[in-house]
Amino acid sequence: MVGSIVGKPAAIRAVVSVGIFLSAFRLVAADAWQVAEAPLRYKLDLGRKPTHASAGYFATLPDGGIIRAATPATTVVSDDGKVLPSYLLWHNSETGFSIVFADPGAGAKSVNVYVQPGAGARTWRPSTGLTPSAILSVFPGRDTPPAAQTLANLGRVEAAVHYGENFGYAKAPFSIGGDLTGRPKPAAFYLLSHVEAPVAGNYWIAPFIHGGQCEVLVDGNKITPKEKSKLWGGTGASVELTKGLHRIEVLQTAPGTGPYSTDPKGGGLMYLTWHPPKEEIKGAESRILKPSEIARSGSCILTGVEAHDGSPVAAAKVTPGLTYWFENEDPLLIYEFGALTSGHPPGTTVSWTFSEGGAIEGAKIRWIVPGFREGKARLTVKSGQNVSTCIVPFFGFSTQKTSLENSGHREAFRDVLADMLAAFPRNPDPVATWGDAWWNNLIRTVEGGEGEKLLGRLFTDHFEAARKKLAPAQLFVLEDVFLDVILRDHPDENFKWLQRFFAGTTDAARQNDLRFREGELHMYYLNDRKKAEGIFTVLASLRSELGERAKIRLGDLALLSGDLNKATSYYADVQNRARTARNAAPAPTGSLITKQLLDGSPAKPVPVTPMATGQPPQKTGAATDQKGGALQEVSLSENVRTLTGNGFLLEARQALLAWENEFPLSKISGDYILRESGIYIKMDDWKRAQPMLEAYCREIDASSYLPEAISMLIYCVQVSKAQPASIRDIVETVKGRLKYHPVAGQLDKFLSTAGPASK
Amino acid sequence: MKNSTAKKVMSSALAATLCTGTLLSGDGTGEAGFVPPPREMKKPPAPPRVASSAETVLACCCCPVTPMSRTEAKKPPQPPILITKIKEEDPAKGKK
Incomplete structure (x- = not known):
């Protein structure tokens, strides 16, 4: 830039230099403190532009005590250093203060609002030349015309009063629908707006009032509506208007209590219609105002509040x-x-x-x-x-x-x-x-x-409060959800929580549930199967559903250790006892666990079968029973699959539990392993999914579920980032069995990258 | 005029024949022990909990004031529908 003016006449050089200096000054000025006496400034970005230059920009700025109960005098400076006329509309320390200031022009992007508390605020008046519109001030809790009048007086208002832009709604752009902040009736309203008369002449102005008392002023003069005809819009008043903007103020009350009506036809408090001169309106005396006929002030976005002394505000x-x-x-x-x-x-x-x-x-x-x-x-x-x-x-x-x-x-x-x-x-x-x-x-x-x-x-810091407020069933299920969640990543912590929950209840059934959980913790997550076996052996002596489940876990432990015969023996023993009442009740579907919790009912699955009572297995074996059993097994499997697929994991686990109680042999002969692993994989619980998949793939020579099981096992290892070599032996064995199955390709691919088996 | 009436009658008769054929054939009604599927595949009514808690009133620009809407509840899981046919054999006849 400097180079470009070398060689020019001295006078031009001087002018250009001054220009550069002023531009630089303005850039600095935008950030410098432009009103020395003002201790505070609000930084605003300009948003939507005003429809008319005189409508200016409207902003509500927070107070909350920083203005120290004084009425704020404002000086608005644009980003190029221009001081813009600004006026106060309303102020209270709760809502803050709202102002209107002149449009700085097309190029302006932001302004600073300098505030001098108590310096003599300039309140907006029509004579200022600005035409703020359409601004609604609301006084909740009051429904009298004097209350609306206090709003019309502008300046300091009571703490409950709040103010903002009022857009009306599609069917009535000029209207008062209610308190847009959601506060209920009663309330008093004051709408300050300006409308544009397209031509000079006599206007028929007809307000429709749906509730409360309403007063409409045109350019400060109250209109007195009278019936001219029975047609729609026939009650109104004639007003002579010049072409251009005119101030229309509405003072409205909303008596009663409760929310405002949302009915597009009969709801709302009032709306305004008019009949401009020479306009033809068929079958009515007036029409609603068009959105383009209502002036709208521009909007601002508050980006910061700063203090002159640099301290935070x-x-x-x-x-x-x-x-x-x-x-x-x-x-x-x-x-x-x-x-x-x-x-x-x-x-x-x-x-x-x-x-x-x-x-x-x-x-x-x-x-x-x-x-x-x-x-x-x-x-x-x-x-x-x-x-x-x-x-x-x-x-x-x-x-x-x-x-x-x-x-x-x-x-x-x-x-x-x-x-x-x-x-x-x-x-x-x-x-x-x-x-x-x-x-x-x-x-x-x-x-x-x-x-x-x-x-x-909740359980760390507010356990006592939770225990007092919740029903035992609700508390237990929340505890269970929490124990399940921390089981994956924090098994040691899980053990501490088990002890704490155990100590926190005197319910023997609940204590046994927690003992069972402890057994599973040792079995799957702490890799202490001996300890798990000890716990399940004790629980297996119980004549209850839990006792049967403990026997199933002993079968699982046998399967994990490679003793398929022992596992089958445990499963068959439980299944035989369950067989007698297999079709006694429907599968537990159709209601959310959360529903049970909200009702405060026990969050237990609907029992598919009465559990063992120590009776010897009954002789059945009729073809019908076998077919019914097979059908129910398919139904349970599909149920678990659907629930898992839809993300109802709590419900899926409950259904899985019901299935396990009823048909534990499905772990070996059915697709139970796939459905069980599917749930735990979806819960990212690899530690729980992987051991049983490994045992299944190792012990089951051939089944139609084996290909999917080995694929799931590989997926588990890959996603959990476990050592691929750890399952190399199993994959090789399965590959030997499924040489001609399409899954063999996947197994080959895995083996080529798995590395040598660990010794 | 006569032709068009005859055409209408023939079309109705043909449609009725086709519908009857569709309804009666292939659903296993004639087989012993088979319960035919329901004729009207009407969906069961939603559980009351969903009906009462999922009544969402959308925020809209055509209302005088925008109401606060209720939260949509999580829908309960729907059990899968399985349809099967069990054929009971007469052990006396010794069929397999």
Whole structure:
């Protein structure tokens, strides 16, 4: 640039140099503090442009205590250093303050709003030349015309009042539908808007009022609607308007209680219609206003709040998110709280405290809040000795669609709740005050293989509260889900939890269940099969379902150790006893485990067969019984497969258990091994899936399930990154048996890369 | 006029014959011990829990105010439907 002006006349050089200097100054100016007297500035990015230049930009900026209860005087400076006229609309410390400022022009992208608390704010008036539109101010809890008038007076308003843009809705662009924040009736409203009269002349203005009291002012003059005809829009008033923008204000009340009507026909509080001069309207006296006839102020995005002295300023944005609302329960919502950290010195810490107790750190955090209730959080930012705090108010309401079919939505609830549990104080424990909605949603969002963080936190820090609030069956299943989850990756920790849960109950059946779990822990995860055998031998003496299952596990241990005869003997013994009542009850399908939990009923599978009572096996063997048994076995297998495929892992395991109790011989002669491994593979539980697959492939000489079993075994080894050589012998043996089967190609490929077998 | 009436009658008769043939043949109705499949393949009604908890009111721009919608519940698992035919042999006849 400098090179390009060399050789030019001195006067031109001087002008260009000044230009360069000014441009550089403006760039610096955008970041420099442009209003020395202002201790605070809000940084705004300009969003949607105004429909009319005079409509300017509208912004609501947070206060929460940082303005120290003073009415803020604002100076808005564009990014090129231009000071823009700005005016206050409303202010209270809860909602913050809303302003309208002049359009800086097409090229502008951002502005700084400098604030001088108590310096004499300029409140907007029609004479300012700006035409803010369409802005709705709402006073919840009041339904009188004077309350609406206080809003029309602008300036400082009560803490409950809030304000924002009002877009109407498709069928009535100029309307007041209700409180858009979700707060219920009663309320008083004030709508400040400007509409564009396309031509000069006499306009018929006809408001439709669906509820409450309504007053419409055109350019500050109240209209008195009178009936002109019985046609639609026949009640209104004639007003002489010039071409261009005109101010229309609506003061409206909404008496009663509860939510606003969502009915597109009869809902809403009021809407406005008009009849411009010379326009032909058939069968009616007026028509609704077109969206293009209503002026709209531009919008802004708040990006930061900074202090002149460089200290951090506490300011936040609150964003409602997913909704967890079922039947007659209280709704729970995930809210995102984000601190505006722009301009914070390095090392600034951000923390949040909530009314129920609990403090959490982080510039952006999520918290679950009850729906349809006012709430407050306190934000604190610290940098060295400088501390700034503000109150962040919110009302629990969200329109985000949520589905528990979506795993991300289930995970979001679990993750946020786990973070809350970590932040909760121990005494008094807020968990002790949780209502049904909290517990039910916790149960709904915990699935097989999910929820380790949440349940770990619950049982670590809030076990006593959980034990007091939950029914035993609910607590036991949550314990079981947790034990299943940590079994995979933390078997040692699992053992400690087993001991803790064992000590926490006096229910003998529950204690035996936990002993059984301990046996499986030693058997599959701690590789101590001797200890497992000892536990199962003791449990096998029980005359109950658990005793039968313990015998099946002893059979499993025999299969794992290579004794197929012994395994078959155990399985056949159990199966014979189960045979007598094989078709006594339907398979346990059709209802969610969570449903059982929510009902507080025991989360046990529907028994397919009464378990052993020590009776000798009954003689059956009729062809019908055998066929019925085969049919039921197929049904159980299909049931497990479908449940696993659809991701109902808890239910699939319950169905697998029912199958195992009924037909343990299927482990050898049927496709049980495939269905069982399928569940554990889906749960990423390789330690559980692999040993039984190895035993099956090693011990079963030939079966139609062998090819799939060996494929699953190879998959397990590959995904779990286990040593391929560890199963080389088994794969070689199976390959010998399935020389001409299509799976042989896969086995060859595996063997070529598996390396030599370990000795 | 006569021709078109005759055509209509013939078409209806032909359709009725074809439908009857389809309904009566090949479903095993004539075989002893076989329970024919249900004629109307109507889906069973949804369990009440889903009906009450999955009533989602979508946020829309055609309502005066946007309501908060309820959460869609996880649907219960549907058991697989297995249809089979068991043939009972008469042991007295000694057939295999």
